[in-house]
Amino acid sequence: MEGGRLAHGRASGRARSADGTLQLDFRLPAELGGEGGGTTPEQLFAAGYAASFHATLSVLARETGADPAALTVTVTVAVGPDPAGAGSVLRTEIAVAWPGVGDVRRLVERAKTLCPYAKLG
Incomplete structure (x- = not known):
């Protein structure tokens, strides 16, 4: 991330891919005491996870003869306490x-x- 600062353990700043095609402002959500108005890392992760899982199901659709046109994948990502007591973990729901x-x-x-995202952790 370029130009970021740490606020309450969360990054606020600007993220840019090496090729410049992706440019995002990360902001601490207002509900966590931040200014809001930007993307959170959880939203970005959820978007990538949903896209990857959708692509995986689309490949399986071709193998099984199912029509992927009506397929919708929604991924919800939240940060929660690590059950092992070591900081936080991502919680996902598909x-x-x-x-x-x-x-x-x-x-x-x-x-x-x-799906490579589903294999994390």
């Missing part, structure tokens, strides 16, 4: 809506073994 597909649960479970 919701998949796929109308017209009978065995969505089986495909989601298979996707969890293939």
Whole structure:
């Protein structure tokens, strides 16, 4: 991250990819005492996770003959206390809506073994 500062253990500043195609302002959320008005690391992680999981399910759709056009993947990410007592951990929740597909649960479970984001931690 370029030009960042640390506020309450959270980064506020500007993030930029090496090629310049991604440029974001990170801000501590207002509910945590920050100024708000920017992206949080959790939002960015959720977007990447959802895109990767959607792509994985789309590959599985081609293998099974399912139509990925109606597939929706929503990922919610939050920071919570580490059960081991060592700081914090990310908590994720995946919701998949796929109308017209009978065995969505089986495909989601298979996707969890293939998607690189689902393999974290």
